[in-house]
Structures are given as structure tokens and as C-alpha cells.
Amino acid sequence: MDEFEAVTEGVAARVVPDDAERERLARTAARVVADAEAAAADLPVEADVVQVGSTARGTWVSGDRDIDVFVRFPPDLPRRELERYGLEVGRAVLPDGHEEYAEHPYVKGTRGGFEVDLVPCYAVEDATAIQSAVDRTPFHTAYLAERLDDDSAEEVVLTKAFLKGVGVYGSDLRTRGFSGYLTELLVLECGGFRAFLEAVRRWHPPVELDPEGHAAREFDDPLVVVDPTDPERNVAAVLSAGNVARLVHHARAFLDEPRVEAFEPRDPDPLDADAMAAHLERRGTTPFAVRFPAPDLVDDQLYPQLEKSLSGVVGELDRRGFDVLRAATFADGTAVLFVECEVAERPRIARHEGPPVWVDRHATGFYGKYADGDAYGPFVDGERYVVERERGRATAREWLESDDLLDVSLGVAVAEALRDGYEVLEGEETTALAAEFGVELARYFDPRP
Amino acid sequence: MDEFEAVTEGVAARVVPDDAERERLARTAARVVADAEAAAADLPVEADVVQVGSTARGTWVSGDRDIDVFVRFPPDLPRRELERYGLEVGRAVLPDGHEEYAEHPYVKGTRGGFEVDLVPCYAVEDATAIQSAVDRTPFHTAYLAERLDDDSAEEVVLTKAFLKGVGVYGSDLRTRGFSGYLTELLVLECGGFRAFLEAVRRWHPPVELDPEGHAAREFDDPLVVVDPTDPERNVAAVLSAGNVARLVHHARAFLDEPRVEAFEPRDPDPLDADAMAAHLERRGTTPFAVRFPAPDLVDDQLYPQLEKSLSGVVGELDRRGFDVLRAATFADGTAVLFVECEVAERPRIARHEGPPVWVDRHATGFYGKYADGDAYGPFVDGERYVVERERGRATAREWLESDDLLDVSLGVAVAEALRDGYEVLEGEETTALAAEFGVELARYFDPRP
Numbered sequence: 001m002d003e004f005e006a007v008t009e010g011v012a013a014r015v016v017p018d019d020a021e022r023e024r025l026a027r028t029a030a031r032v033v034a035d036a037e038a039a040a041a042d043l044p045v046e047a048d049v050v051q052v053g054s055t056a057r058g059t060w061v062s063g064d065r066d067i068d069v070f071v072r073f074p075p076d077l078p079r080r081e082l083e084r085y086g087l088e089v090g091r092a093v094l095p096d097g098h099e100e101y102a103e104h105p106y107v108k109g110t111r112g113g114f115e116v117d118l119v120p121c122y123a124v125e126d127a128t129a130i131q132s133a134v135d136r137t138p139f140h141t142a143y144l145a146e147r148l149d150d151d152s153a154e155e156v157v158l159t160k161a162f163l164k165g166v167g168v169y170g171s172d173l174r175t176r177g178f179s180g181y182l183t184e185l186l187v188l189e190c191g192g193f194r195a196f197l198e199a200v201r202r203w204h205p206p207v208e209l210d211p212e213g214h215a216a217r218e219f220d221d222p223l224v225v226v227d228p229t230d231p232e233r234n235v236a237a238v239l240s241a242g243n244v245a246r247l248v249h250h251a252r253a254f255l256d257e258p259r260v261e262a263f264e265p266r267d268p269d270p271l272d273a274d275a276m277a278a279h280l281e282r283r284g285t286t287p288f289a290v291r292f293p294a295p296d297l298v299d300d301q302l303y304p305q306l307e308k309s310l311s312g313v314v315g316e317l318d319r320r321g322f323d324v325l326r327a328a329t330f331a332d333g334t335a336v337l338f339v340e341c342e343v344a345e346r347p348r349i350a351r352h353e354g355p356p357v358w359v360d361r362h363a364t365g366f367y368g369k370y371a372d373g374d375a376y377g378p379f380v381d382g383e384r385y386v387v388e389r390e391r392g393r394a395t396a397r398e399w400l401e402s403d404d405l406l407d408v409s410l411g412v413a414v415a416e417a418l419r420d421g422y423e424v425l426e427g428e429e430t431t432a433l434a435a436e437f438g439v440e441l442a443r444y445f446d447p448r449p
Numbered sequence: 450m451d452e453f454e455a456v457t458e459g460v461a462a463r464v465v466p467d468d469a470e471r472e473r474l475a476r477t478a479a480r481v482v483a484d485a486e487a488a489a490a491d492l493p494v495e496a497d498v499v500q501v502g503s504t505a506r507g508t509w510v511s512g513d514r515d516i517d518v519f520v521r522f523p524p525d526l527p528r529r530e531l532e533r534y535g536l537e538v539g540r541a542v543l544p545d546g547h548e549e550y551a552e553h554p555y556v557k558g559t560r561g562g563f564e565v566d567l568v569p570c571y572a573v574e575d576a577t578a579i580q581s582a583v584d585r586t587p588f589h590t591a592y593l594a595e596r597l598d599d600d601s602a603e604e605v606v607l608t609k610a611f612l613k614g615v616g617v618y619g620s621d622l623r624t625r626g627f628s629g630y631l632t633e634l635l636v637l638e639c640g641g642f643r644a645f646l647e648a649v650r651r652w653h654p655p656v657e658l659d660p661e662g663h664a665a666r667e668f669d670d671p672l673v674v675v676d677p678t679d680p681e682r683n684v685a686a687v688l689s690a691g692n693v694a695r696l697v698h699h700a701r702a703f704l705d706e707p708r709v710e711a712f713e714p715r716d717p718d719p720l721d722a723d724a725m726a727a728h729l730e731r732r733g734t735t736p737f738a739v740r741f742p743a744p745d746l747v748d749d750q751l752y753p754q755l756e757k758s759l760s761g762v763v764g765e766l767d768r769r770g771f772d773v774l775r776a777a778t779f780a781d782g783t784a785v786l787f788v789e790c791e792v793a794e795r796p797r798i799a800r801h802e803g804p805p806v807w808v809d810r811h812a813t814g815f816y817g818k819y820a821d822g823d824a825y826g827p828f829v830d831g832e833r834y835v836v837e838r839e840r841g842r843a844t845a846r847e848w849l850e851s852d853d854l855l856d857v858s859l860g861v862a863v864a865e866a867l868r869d870g871y872e873v874l875e876g877e878e879t880t881a882l883a884a885e886f887g888v889e890l891a892r893y894f895d896p897r898p
Contacts, residue, residue, distance in 0.1 A: 249834075346791055380698060449827065
């Protein structure tokens with residue numbers, strides 16, 4: 001047994017569900033399905049019930065198990081009725097549950113110590129005819145159920161545990177990592193966890209896999225895995241280039257030196273204000289934080305908006321010469337755009353280039369505009385008129401505190417929140433963030449792949 | 450009479466030599482030529498004597514007149530003998546003169562209140578067969594003498610006076626403006642001063658003129674005037690793009706509003722230290738001066754070396770993020786590289802990008818190099834490894850004072866001078882320059898086209 005096997009065997013013993021867990025889960029799931037079928041039978045429309053997701057396929061990581069049960073309605077049922085009937089079944093099966101909302105409202109509750117989601121969807125012909133994203137899920141489960149056996153399911157579980165450990169598991173729009181379905185397809189395609197890592201180690205994006213050989217369009221993503229149930233869909237569409245690169249790094253590192261720590265998500269101690277101040281002193285940068293109440297949105301909407309806003313602010317700071325070394329966004333009730341500037345102040349004047357002297361109309365217009373003003377110049381540099389004129393805002397803080405901040409490309413809800421008011425922290429003032437975002441700041445000031 | 454004529458008539462009365470000046474000059478020149486011919490007749494080789502330059506062609510600006518007399522020797526005469534015979538004739542004609550050195554040594558002196566240059570050259574077949582640059586001059590004079598009359602000579606004088614007034618006259622390597630020969634060709638080609646300005650106003654470089662229609666190569670200059678005596682030579686090769694642009698500006702301005710001031714070279718009062726300090730305060734920049742003893746070179750060698758050195762220093766400051774707003778070089782015994790920085794200090798760390806994570810050998814090398822070091826990271830950004838590592842020099846001053854300054858592209862003699870020692874002034878310290886370079890600084894802080 002080589003080191004790789006020794007390490008993964010130890011990990012498998014912990015993360016692969018044992019027989020007792022499997023049996024308990026199977027019993028509970030069967031009861032939920034039976035109850036849902038009984039409740040569906042009372043409806044005035046036809047509906048069938050299917051169990052989906054990793055617990056239906058035996059690929060969940062031990063202890064991390066939701067029972068997902070879908071109720072499928074005829075495709076011609078109006079959406080409102082689908083939602084009403086779906087909730088009726090959900091409430092009948094999970095009387096203590098509560099409603100949540102994804103594509104449709106659905107009921108979430110517990111049964112026998114397991115989380116249960118009861119979700120309505122349309123029983124479409126095939127996955128290319130879906131009316132909402134959840135309609136696709138039963139096809140995924142059917143596809144994988146046919147191909148997975150106990151051994152490959154165990155390889156999937158190990159792989160998921162690894163992806164979680166190195167921080168790239170989860171297709172939510174904050175993580176932008178690997179979904180369960182994507183992971184299962186990759187493990188099947190490669191033939192196991194080790195073969196998957198060996199393949200990843202050789203990846204040179206863009207990487208394209210097409211298990212069914214039926215791709216029906218071009219994709220422009222770092223990793224493309226064409227959905228076996230839909231030739232127009234890339235299962236890895238949401239995966240970021242950074243997460244692909246991170247996985248390549250960790251695959252290489254683990255193959256070179258298998259370590260059980262790779263399966264343990266990083267969980268740093270929160271950074272305190274003093275430690276943060278020491279970092280700032282050592283770095284010599286000028287950090288700024290724009291702090292405001294986080295818009296009331298689910299994470300899948302909030303984080304893309306924060307990222308977009310951060311990128312708008314960074315872009316404009318860079319254009320204004322307040323060069324940004326690194327930036328990050330944090331949210332937890334409060335939202336923060338954190339930017340670390342290399343330059344916090346520019347001169348009171350800036351060079352402003354006019355047209356080439358011989359572009360007659362423009363040139364005389366430019367010259368006339370500045371000739372009698374306060375600017376230095378116009379003078380001739382190379383073939384152009386140039387002036388050195390007063391800058392709008394000479395410090396990054398002035399700009400961040402001005403209404404001009406709202407002119408950059410921001411997420412809609414972030415723009416609204418900023419219009420209602422925000423606060424700018426500069427330099428050591430930003431260490432106040434440590435109280436709320438100590439863990440995020442610990443990661444920021446000790447960045448790793 | 451329109452305003453243009455009114456203004457130029459007034460100027461002409463002042464700058465065009467009157468009959469008395471012409472006669473005195475002609476008489477003196479004839480005597481110099483006769484004396485030179487007599488001295489040449491005593492030599493053991495054949496030699497003839499020609500008067501060249503603007504005073505030979507009647508195109509000098511009043512009061513600004515050198516008599517240039519060339520002694521032409523057979524092309525097969527060894528260079529050393531040409532120099533020896535040339536000096537013999539020179540000393541015979543100008544017993545009180547002294548030797549100077551351009552392509553060859555020659556004698557400079559005075560006669561009847563005029564400066565006289567007595568220069569040896571080779572009597573080559575035509576201007577394409579020259580052995581040294583001065584051999585070309587008699588051909589230029591012959592070409593122009595055939596084509597100039599009193600009227601066009603007067604137009605040339607006006608044009609020269611204008612080019613002097615706006616600061617673009619002189620083909621020395623400090624000015625990089627219009628030579629006398631170039632000016633005369635342009636006035637002949639256009640048909641007078643006003644027509645020249647009208648043409649210039651419509652210039653859109655690159656502009657190419659070829660009076661004899663015989664260009665024998667491509668030129669890559671903003672203004673090309675193919676030498677009528679040499680199809681491979683651009684008479685305007687030394688002219689800078691900036692001076693072309695400046696002339697376009699002034700031609701337009703003068704045609705729109707003829708003003709006698711256009712003919713008066715700008716002669717600002719020297720800036721004093723207090724006024725300079727006020728400018729620096731208003732601009733909010735951080736100026737630096739690198740001050741050292743000027744290398745002992747003629748201006749045509751010194752200024753190109755200073756410009757090259759300035760450009761090397763500016764380029765490296767920019768690369769290091771000490772963004773240079775404007776820069777200039779001054780020399781007068783002391784030499785100065787003056788750079789005005791927008792940023793004088795950067796953080797103690799800088800972002801350093803590694804290879805894409807999947808470029809295996811390079812990537813592992815980069816990761817291994819920094820993984821256990823002091824740098825922040827390596828982490829993954831997009832597809833690359835990145836570290837934030839200590840910078841070499843965090844302030845512009847540190848860099849300017851370090852030996853690294855000598856690693857940039859410098860003029861040879863400047864590099865030598867800097868190796869012997871230099872001084873760096875920063876911020877208000879640079880106002881000490883006003884004592885020596887007040888006029889240059891007055892121009893710098895009141896830049897005009």
C-alpha cells in the first residue's frame with residue numbers, strides 16, 4: 001500500500017457513510033417518498049415522486065446529508081397551481097417544516113434526524129425541455145444512478161471531501177466551485193479519485209470533456225463538461241478560473257505528498273485589530289473600507305453584486321492612479337468593500353493630453369479652452385498639446401466619500417444601499433473591521449492557493 | 450495692406466540687412482577670399498576658395514552674420530595634410546584667430562567687425578561623394594545661389610527671424626530645429642514667408658518635400674525635405690516632432706493674428722527660489738534633482754547625452770511606480786536631471802506575478818521559491834500564482850541615491866560623471882537650483898508651445 005492509499009483509506013473510513021448511516025437514511029427516505037406519494041394521490045392532477053441528489057445516489061459525505069424528494073407535475077400545469085400543489089404535498093409530509101424559495105417555493109423540514117427538502121417540478125420529456133432549472137435534477141440522478149456502483153460512489157465521496165478540504169466545493173455564486181453533479185461526472189469519466197487527481201494535474205485550461213460526445217455548441221469556460229442530459233449545457237459553467245487553478249495546485253501537491261490535512265477545510269483563528277495593524281505596518285499600503293448595511297438578498301444574489309461593485313471601485317481607483325494592490329469584499333449583516341491602495345494621494349495637478357497640434361479644429365478648441373486659464377500650459381509635447389490642470393480629487397478618500405463613487409459600475413442593490421449612506425475607513429481605522437470579519441481578514445492577510 | 454503685411458513690413462525693416470551692412474560685408478568677404486586665395490597659391494597643392502553660408506547668399510538676419518570661407522583641396526589629399534594646409538591658410542588670413550574643431554580643425558577670427566570662419570574641405574565631384582559633412586556645404590550654396598534673388602532672400606530672412614522668434618531655429622542637437630539651408634529650401638519651395646506659413650498650417654506629419662523629385666530612399670521623420678544635392682539625405686533629419694508641432698501652432702496663431710511679438714524670442718525673468726517653492730506647493734508633486742559636474746563636451750555631444758540619461762531615469766522611475774509628471778535637463782558647468790514625480794513612495798511590498806499554475810515546471814519552481822519565505826502568498830489569482838514580496842526600494846530617493854541608478858541607459862560621459870559622484874535634491878531642496886538655472890526653471894514652470 002503506497003502513501004496515497006494509506007492516507008485516502010484513513011480519510012475514507014471517516015467520510016464514507018457506513019452501513020448503519022446508509023440504512024437509516026434509506027428507511028427514512030422510503031417513508032418520505034411513500035408519504036409524498038400518498039399526499040400526491042389526493043391531488044386533482046397526476047404527479048409522481050422521485051428521490052434525487054447525493055443521498056439518492058449514495059454519494060453523500062458522511063454526516064452531510066439532505067434527503068431531496070421531488071414531486072413531478074404535468075408540464076402543462078400552470079405555474080401557480082404547481083406551486084400550490086407542491087406546497088400542499090410538502091406540508092402534508094413535513095407538518096413541522098417551513099417554506100423556502102429557490103426557483104419555486106418549497107418545503108424544508110426534518111425527518112428522523114435528516115434534513116428533508118420537498119420540491120415541486122415539471123415532469124418534462126427530457127432535460128432539454130425544462131421549464132425551470134430544478135426540472136433537470138431528476139435526469140441527472142437517473143443518468144448517474146445507472147452508472148454508479150458502490151466502488152465509484154466511494155470514490156465520489158472521497159473526491160467531494162477533497163474538494164471541500166481545499167475549498168473549491170460548491171456551485172453557489174460565492175464559492176463558484178464544483179457542484180456535486182460535476183464531481184460525480186468527473187470521477188466517472190476519470191475512473192476514480194486518484195485518476196481524477198492525475199488528470200487534473202495535467203489540465204491546461206481550457207479543458208473540455210464530453211462524456212456523451214454530443215456537444216451542440218461552443219463554450220468559453222476554463223473547464224467544460226458537457227451535460228450528458230443536455231448537449232447545450234456546460235455543467236462547469238459557474239466554476240471560476242481561480243478555482244480550476246487552485247485545484248490544479250492542490251492535485252499536484254497531494255500527489256507529490258499525500259497529506260490527510262488536504263481533506264480538512266482551512267479554519268483560521270480570527271485576526272484581531274492589533275495583528276491587522278501589524279500587517280498594515282509591515283505592508284506599508286493604505287487600506288480603505290467602504291462599509292454599509294448589507295442589502296437583504298440571498299447569498300447567490302448578494303455576492304455577485306458585491307464582487308461587481310468591488311471591481312467597479314477598484315477599476316476607477318486604478319484609473320485615478322490610486323493603484324490597488326489587492327481587494328476583497330466581506331458581508332455578514334454589514335457589507336464591506338475593502339481595497340488596499342499603493343497610492344492614497346496624487347499631486348494637485350494632472351497631465352491632460354490634447355489632440356495632435358495639426359488636427360485643426362480640435363487643436364484650436366483645446367488650445368483656446370486652456371490658454372487663458374489656470375492650468376500649466378498648453379504646451380507642446382511630441383506632437384500634442386498638453387496641459388497640467390487641477391485634478392478632481394487628489395486623495396482616494398475624497399473620491400470614495402464623494403458622490404462620484406456612485407458613478408462606477410455597481411450591483412443594483414449595492415448602489416441603492418450606498419445611496420442610503422456609507423462610511424469610509426482609512427488606514428488604521430480599518431482595523432475596526434477585525435471585530436466582525438476576523439476570519440475573513442485572517443485569510444486575506446495569509447493568502448494561500 | 451493687410452495686417453500681415455503691416456506686421457511683416459515693420460519686422461523686415463529691422464531684420465533684413467540694409468545696403469550699408471551688405472556693402473560692408475561684401476567688401477570684407479572679398480578681402481578674406483582674396484587673402485585666402487593668395488595663401489592657397491603658396492601651397493604645394495592645388496586649392497580653390499569659396500564663400501559659403503547665409504552671408505554668401507544674402508540671407509542672414511541683420512546683425513547675425515558670420516563670413517564662412519572654405520578652402521577646397523583635392524579629394525585624394527590625405528586628411529592630415531588637408532588639416533595642416535587648411536590651418537596654414539587660416540592663420541595667414543586671420544593672424545589673430547584661434548583654432549576650433551568641428552569635423553576638422555579650422556581657424557576662427559574677426560575681420561572688420563565680422564566673425565570669420567576659415568574651413569578646409571575636399572573638392573569632391575558632387576555632394577553624394579563627400580568625405581566629411583562640410584564638403585557638402587559648397588554644393589548647398591551653389592544650389593541656392595542659382596535660385597535666390599533679392600526678393601526671395603528677403604523672404605528667407607523674415608522666415609528665419611520668425612523661426613528664431615518662436616524658438617525652433619537652429620539645427621544643433623540641443624535645439625533640434627530648422628537649419629538655415631532647410632529654411633531657404635522651404636521658402637523657395639513654398640514661394641515666400643506667408644506661403645510657407647500657409648503650407649505649415651496645413652502640415653499633417655509626416656510631410657515630404659522633394660524639390661528635385663529624386664528621393665532615393667525612404668525616410669522615417671516627421672518632416673522630410675530631400676536634399677537637392679543628395680537624394681539619400683533628409684535635410685530635416687535632425688528636426689524633432691515637437692518642433693514641427695510648435696511651428697504648426699505658431700504658424701496658425703500668426704496667420705490668425707499677426708503680432709510682432711512672434712519675432713521676439715521669449716526671454717523670461719529668472720525664477721527665484723521663493724517663486725519656485727510656490728509652484729511646487731501649488732502642483733503638489735515631489736521634484737528630484739540629480740546634480741553633478743557637467744561632462745566637458747561640446748553642446749552637440751552634451752545635450753543628446755543628457756537627454757538620453759534623463760529618458761533612462763524617467764523610464765525606470767515610471768517602471769518603479771514613481772510616476773513622472775514632467776522632467777527636464779539643464780546644464781551650465783553643473784548638469785541637472787530634474788524629474789517631477791507624482792508618487793515619491795510606494796508600499797514596502799509589491800505584487801509579483803508568477804506563471805499560470807498549470808505550467809508545471811515553472812509553477813512548482815515559483816511556488817517552491819516563495820512557499821516558506823517571508824512573502825505574502827503564494828496565492829492563486831485568476832490562473833496564476835502571485836506573491837506580495839518586499840520591494841527593492843520603497844522611495845524614489847532611495848533609488849536615485851543607489852548604485853542602481855547607474856544601471857539605466859545613460860549617456861557614456863554622464864555615466865562616468867555620475868560614477869564620480871552626484872547629489873540628489875528632493876522637494877523644496879530643489880529650489881536651490883533657481884540660483885543657477887532661474888531662466889530654465891521660469892520656462893519649465895510656465896511652459897508654452
